[in-house]
Amino acid sequence: MAAERLQKVLSRRGVASRREAEAWILAGRVRVNGAVVTELGTRVDPAADDVEVDGEALPPEQAPVVVLLHKPAGYVTTVKDPHAERTVMELLVGLERRVYPVGRLDRDTRGVLILTDDGDLAHTLLHPSRGVEKVYDVWVRGELPDEALTRLAEGVELRDGHVTRSARVSGVERGEARVRFQLALKEGHKRQVREMVRAVGGQVANLARISFGGVTVDGLDEGAWRLLTPAEVARLKRSAGGGDPLRAGARGMARPKGWATRKGREQR
Numbered sequence: 297m298a299a300e301r302l303q304k305v306l307s308r309r310g311v312a313s314r315r316e317a318e319a320w321i322l323a324g325r326v327r328v329n330g331a332v333v334t335e336l337g338t339r340v341d342p343a344a345d346d347v348e349v350d351g352e353a354l355p356p357e358q359a360p361v362v363v364l365l366h367k368p369a370g371y372v373t374t375v376k377d378p379h380a381e382r383t384v385m386e387l388l389v390g391l392e393r394r395v396y397p398v399g400r401l402d403r404d405t406r407g408v409l410i411l412t413d414d415g416d417l418a419h420t421l422l423h424p425s426r427g428v429e430k431v432y433d434v435w436v437r438g439e440l441p442d443e444a445l446t447r448l449a450e451g452v453e454l455r456d457g458h459v460t461r462s463a464r465v466s467g468v469e470r471g472e473a474r475v476r477f478q479l480a481l482k483e484g485h486k487r488q489v490r491e492m493v494r495a496v497g498g499q500v501a502n503l504a505r506i507s508f509g510g511v512t513v514d515g516l517d518e519g520a521w522r523l524l525t526p527a528e529v530a531r532l533k534r535s536a537g538g539g540d541p542l543r544a545g546a547r548g549m550a551r552p553k554g555w556a557t558r559k560g561r562e563q564r
């Protein structure tokens with residue numbers, strides 16, 4: 297087998313995310329053929345070299361898994377939460393693989409969260425140059441004029457100076473002091489949707505991700521998870537290869553309590 301970067305081998309074997317693996321290497325926790333290696337560029341042949349972390353041999357290679365979680369509000373997207381809040385990992389009941397979230401959803405954002413033990417796939421899906429499309433269902437408090445929606449689509453400057461790429465706004469519904477629309481982004485800046493809406497003078501009241509690279513939570517209850525099928529994984533990979541990501545609608549996403557239905561009545 298060809299030699300590969302050590303951190304890549306560790307993440308592919310599911311013992312750590314690539315970033316964690318880099319930290320472990322720098323901390324001297326990784327040995328190759330008995331010798332501690334602290335050089336991040338080190339290449340190893342997983343078939344021929346003995347790699348150990350903290351004195352333990354790597355587990356044998358398994359086919360990677362890709363998990364789709366329908367994240368509810370109130371769960372933090374992290375593997376370990378130092379503040380002991382509820383984490384998305386607690387929802388993966390029965391999954392006997394160590395997976396890592398592909399990017400983050402804020403605690404109160406619901407919807408599609410992908411987790412995997414395939415470090416390469418995670419890296420590819422998150423890389424800005426891949427432009428994987430994420431579609432959000434956005435509920436904004438108060439009014440948001442058409443001009444503000446146009447600015448969202450054209451690009452706005454966020455508080456940290458980041459200027460957003462062009463985006464797609466669709467499905468605008470206006471209710472009493474509320475606006476709902478879908479926003480498709482090809483980048484993933486921190487709290488991007490909330491910050492974009494703030495930049496045009498609005499405030500997000502509810503946010504759900506309804507698609508990630510064409511994968512939706514249609515048919516999956518909030519809080520439930522399932523493995524993606526090989527065909528779904530292939531489609532996800534295609535979405536990161538400059539392909540044509542599926543267009544997603546808001547089907548399957550529950551309205552948050554208290555929000556107006558199409559007829560303008562409140563649901564409680």
Ligand code: URA
Binds near residue numbers: 400486491
């Ligand atoms: N944008 C946000 O503001 N929050 C999320 O959770 C995802 C995208």
